[in-house]
Amino acid sequence: MTQTQKPLIEIRNLGFSRGQRVIYNDVSLSIPKGKVTAIMGPSGIGKTTLLKLMGGQLTPDSGQVLFDGLDIHRCSRSELFSIRKRMSMLFQSGALFTDMNVFDNVAFALREHSGLSESIIERIVLMKLEAVGLRGVAKQMPTELSGGMQRRAALARAIALEPEMVMYDEPFAGQDPISMGVLVKLIRELSDALNLTSVVVSHDVQEVLSIADYVYVMADKTIIAHGTPEALRHADIAQLKQFIEGAPDGPVPFHYPAADYQEELLHGLK
Amino acid sequence: MSVIVIDKIANVGRWAIDNVMGMGRAGIMLYSAIVRLPRFKKGTALLVKQLYVVGVQSMVIILVSGLFIGMVLALQGYTILVGYGAEQSLGPMVALSLLRELGPVVTALLFAGRAGSALTAEIGLMKSTEQLSSLEMMAIDPLRQIIAPRFWAGVISLPLLALMFSTIGIYGAHIVGVDWKGIDSGSFWSILQASVEWRSDIVNCLIKSVVFAVVVTWIALYRGYHVIPNPEGISKATTQTVVQSSLAILALDFLMTTMMFGQ
Numbered sequence: 438m439t440q441t442q443k444p445l446i447e448i449r450n451l452g453f454s455r456g457q458r459v460i461y462n463d464v465s466l467s468i469p470k471g472k473v474t475a476i477m478g479p480s481g482i483g484k485t486t487l488l489k490l491m492g493g494q495l496t497p498d499s500g501q502v503l504f505d506g507l508d509i510h511r512c513s514r515s516e517l518f519s520i521r522k523r524m525s526m527l528f529q530s531g532a533l534f535t536d537m538n539v540f541d542n543v544a545f546a547l548r549e550h551s552g553l554s555e556s557i558i559e560r561i562v563l564m565k566l567e568a569v570g571l572r573g574v575a576k577q578m579p580t581e582l583s584g585g586m587q588r589r590a591a592l593a594r595a596i597a598l599e600p601e602m603v604m605y606d607e608p609f610a611g612q613d614p615i616s617m618g619v620l621v622k623l624i625r626e627l628s629d630a631l632n633l634t635s636v637v638v639s640h641d642v643q644e645v646l647s648i649a650d651y652v653y654v655m656a657d658k659t660i661i662a663h664g665t666p667e668a669l670r671h672a673d674i675a676q677l678k679q680f681i682e683g684a685p686d687g688p689v690p691f692h693y694p695a696a697d698y699q700e701e702l703l704h705g706l707k
Numbered sequence: 708m709s710v711i712v713i714d715k716i717a718n719v720g721r722w723a724i725d726n727v728m729g730m731g732r733a734g735i736m737l738y739s740a741i742v743r744l745p746r747f748k749k750g751t752a753l754l755v756k757q758l759y760v761v762g763v764q765s766m767v768i769i770l771v772s773g774l775f776i777g778m779v780l781a782l783q784g785y786t787i788l789v790g791y792g793a794e795q796s797l798g799p800m801v802a803l804s805l806l807r808e809l810g811p812v813v814t815a816l817l818f819a820g821r822a823g824s825a826l827t828a829e830i831g832l833m834k835s836t837e838q839l840s841s842l843e844m845m846a847i848d849p850l851r852q853i854i855a856p857r858f859w860a861g862v863i864s865l866p867l868l869a870l871m872f873s874t875i876g877i878y879g880a881h882i883v884g885v886d887w888k889g890i891d892s893g894s895f896w897s898i899l900q901a902s903v904e905w906r907s908d909i910v911n912c913l914i915k916s917v918v919f920a921v922v923v924t925w926i927a928l929y930r931g932y933h934v935i936p937n938p939e940g941i942s943k944a945t946t947q948t949v950v951q952s953s954l955a956i957l958a959l960d961f962l963m964t965t966m967m968f969g970q
Contacts, residue, residue, distance in 0.1 A: 492844050521846040532841035546845045549749075 445470045445602055445634045446491055451500035453483070453490060460486055462658040464500070468602075473628050473635040475645040478655035479680065479689060484638040485529065487655075488604045491636070492526055493517050522550060524602040529610060531591040533579035539566070540575040543594045550598060565593040569623060585616025589623070596627060602634040603627075609641040617641075621648055642681050646670070654680060656689065733929040740855040740928070753856035761822045761857065762864030766871070768821050769814055773805075773872035776813060777879025780804055784880075785888050794890055798899030801880035802873075806908045807968070810873035812960050815919035818865050819952035823927035826857055827948040830931025831941040839932075854928050861924030866916035873912065911967045918959060923952045 444467035451464040460483040468474045478484055489495040491502055493509040502509045504520050512520065525546075533542050543562045547553060553561070566572040569589040579587055588608060595603050605624060609617045625648040628635045639645045646652065646666040654662040654669065654677055662669060662677045669677065679687030696707065780801045788794045830853065833839050839849045877899070884890045903909070930944040930951075 489840075494840060494843060518846040518848075521844055524844070526841070526844045528837045528841055530837050532837035534838055534841075535836070546847075549845070549847055 443470060444468055445505055447503040449501045451490065452498045453486065454498055459658055464659055466653050466660060468634060468636055470634050471632045472650040473625065473637060473648055475637045475639065475649035475652045476655060477640060477642065477645055477652060480640060482655055484655065485606050488526060488606055488638055491604060492521065492524065522598065523600055525595040525600045526604040527591055527595045527606060527608055529607045531587040533587055533591055535579055538576050538578050539571065539590045542579065542590060543597050546598050561597065565597050569593045585612050588620060592623060599631060602636065605635065605637045607639055608637065609639055609644050617644060624648055732933060733925065736850065736854065736929055736932060737925055739850045740858050754859055757856045757860035758864060761860040762868065765818060765821050765868060768817055769868045769872050770875050772813065772817055773875040774879040776809060777801060777805065777876030778883045781880035781883035785884060795894050795898055797880065797884045797890060798895040799902030802877050802899050802903050803908060805873040805876045806903065806912045811869045811912055811915035811919060812956060814869040814872045815865060815923055815956045816953055818868065819923045819949055822861065823923050823948045823952050824945045826927040827931040827945045828941060830928065831934035831944050834934055835936035835941065854932065858924050858928060862917065862920045865920035866913050869912060869916040915960065915963050918963065919956050922955045922959065926952050926955065
């Protein structure tokens, strides 16, 4: 990896398990400042888990997650909260507060942390909503919005405090082509305009490759390839090719490991 | 020793460990919700909102139930007391039954069904829709923002609701005893006033209510906060809130009644 920028996030030899199931085994990667870094991989390999480890919501079994040089999992609670004020996360579901309208959702973190007057907060919120094209629904409740609009409102909330880093958890999942196009454009433009460090976790290959500056591909509990989108498109790794081309057959099996098919048909499920 | 026996022993051990861990988590949650320093301005607004949701919105069921229970008590009491020519004692009989037992216990049971289950479902849904995680990622403590105001709202609301329940129950008894059965209104109130004591009846009613409030709200919040975030998990947690709260209320009531009136 040839990156001249100092990494904002550095993951060193990360290991994480859920019960007996190993999710990550000796994963190391770094997220450079001011760039869009994508983490791709098939469903169920724990991409969201990686974001939660970066945000300090989960604790690894081994290894370190450093945010600007600080080990997130060795910080006190108040230090962790200080770090979290410098980052934000766009959840897959949007996670808007359902008892507040869109305006109050976006204003929420500002009211809690900024100490600004209500008139200034109002202007900031309107600017953020304008940036995502939702100023017109400021007074509507989240349940009145479509899935794509909820995701955009959540994005406005995520950038309200102008964090240094935004983590996007499957931002394109379940979106129609127009919403997807809008979100792709927004992530890239916001990253460039605000000099945001963006971490996009997704399995939507083409969309991710179109906006990312650097891509990590995960499978088999570790990173199987990394590089610029262009380099990955031409990389000669069978597992990576299967993933990028969406081929059903290849090193990643279609079938989850199971007992003998004929045996189970004859003698029933054990 | 056979493998089956070892498995059974291991299951008992696992069950015990899970329960002890659960109690530990519940204790930490309650401690965290209580000791976090309140933010006066924002904390008050959150508390007032929850007082409305938890307390005011429970008033209808509490008042209607209290009225009917008071009326039924009076009717049943009258049919027995009139046989001994003691129908004038109807007032104290109903008032003491309500203040000492039925007021705090029935109010707490209704509160567990109405507000406790709603708290569990609300917080469970907040967890399953990642709203709690999103608060944490905004550097806002969900225990202070979500749990603490609901806990204090429950602790403040339930004793007040229990007093309202008993009061309207006594009015229900008045309707049946005085307006319907013709007991003298003056003697109804004067004998009632002479029989009910501030310390042993009203204060004990409040003590019971506060204990029930802590237990019910604590169980409801714990079950919601540690729910398995899927529809089945939320349904199970809501049921557990009602069942465990109800059993805890009845067991604690026996314990407190023994301590208060056992001698």
